Amino acid sequence: MTENILQNKYPEARKLAESLQKKGISDQRVIAAIAAIPRHEFIDESLREYAYLDRPLPIEKGQTISQPYTVAYQSELLQLKQGEKVLEIGTGSGYQAAVLCEMDAEVYSIERFQELYRTAKETLNKLSYHPHLFFGDGYEGLPNEAPFDKILITAAPEKVPEKLKQQLKIGGWMVVPLGGRQGQKMMVIKRVSENKFTETEHGDFIFVPMQEGTEE
Template sequence: MAYKFVDNYREKGARKKLVRLLKDERQIEDTNVLDAIGRVPRHYFFDETFWNQAYRDIAFPIGEGQTISQPYTVAYQTQLLHIRKNDKVLEIGTGSGYQTCILLELGAEVYTIERQEKLFHRSKLFLNKMGYFPNFFLGDGSKGLSEHAPYDKILVTAGAPFVPEIMLKQLKVGGTMVIPVGDEKSQKMITVIRLNENDYERIELDTFRFVPLVGDQAW
């Protein structure tokens, strides 16, 4: 049975205000991404005590040393992917599942992997009860998910010390990876496009701060 969530006028109004902020002040231009953010009720991912924080443009703790990402960060990374309907997308770091829902709202076929067992089970149960059904996996996301490769897009939602070669090989030719790369304090957002079997184009963008990507091919 699906949860009976509260999504009253106040929450809908707050969500619209957040979308306007992302468009007007944060300069997110992809209307499909903005529409997806407008459809996913972010307060569902918070304890009711903290609903007043849900539509602020901030990250927020979700337990296990992880956070639900700042809406701007979610919009920024998603916009860089240029998701098209039925794109096969690998998400590294399920976390709360909020970013997963945005990808699904854009029509992607999502494969999402989480290393924290408690978060994995919690997010899987929660998203399924919300009516979202990505392909969930528990494991070391720093190695990607080779058994279901290749992917049109790969999104990494934690800060990596480098771009893992093993992940690049899981991209289709013409595919795009978005990954924050740097040290444990700050990372540059990197877009990598696979040009052919052996060549990649790498574009370095803005600075962010993510929780660290942990695993065999990371910290």
């Protein structure tokens, strides 16, 4: 473990990070990010005792804060370089955005539920994370901010949104859980040229469905 992990001020987060490393997460920047972030700040106080277990937890609007292993796994698949411009689809609690900020990415994140957008913004500001947050339809992406080095989707579309593919830089890639309600395959979609994309598969997961439009 790196020195900054051992010295971080959230011992429960450090233990969580160590457990994820034992489960196979090898990117030390991901491990350090998990160790540095107080996950309990992103969930309801009534669930505090479960905050550092490796399990998803409910948040408002019938959504979830993903299992820490899933957050770490998706983050590792991004293979982020310092300063890369990342679009996250589905801000949710804001926890994944905080991980990306800890990894020194320039983070843009869209949330379709206005209540979640507001809550995540308050939590992230409180913790001194300052991603670019937007209330909007994730299927539309952020064409005015494109192109992006990486795109991370934290809900499951049944097929890859074409508008998001077009917002990737050539040489960039998207991490997305693809499939229906019964379960999804984690996919990495790479843009190798203007009109050519490649796909690789990285295991089975279960996410909430990705929905179109916005809600209060």
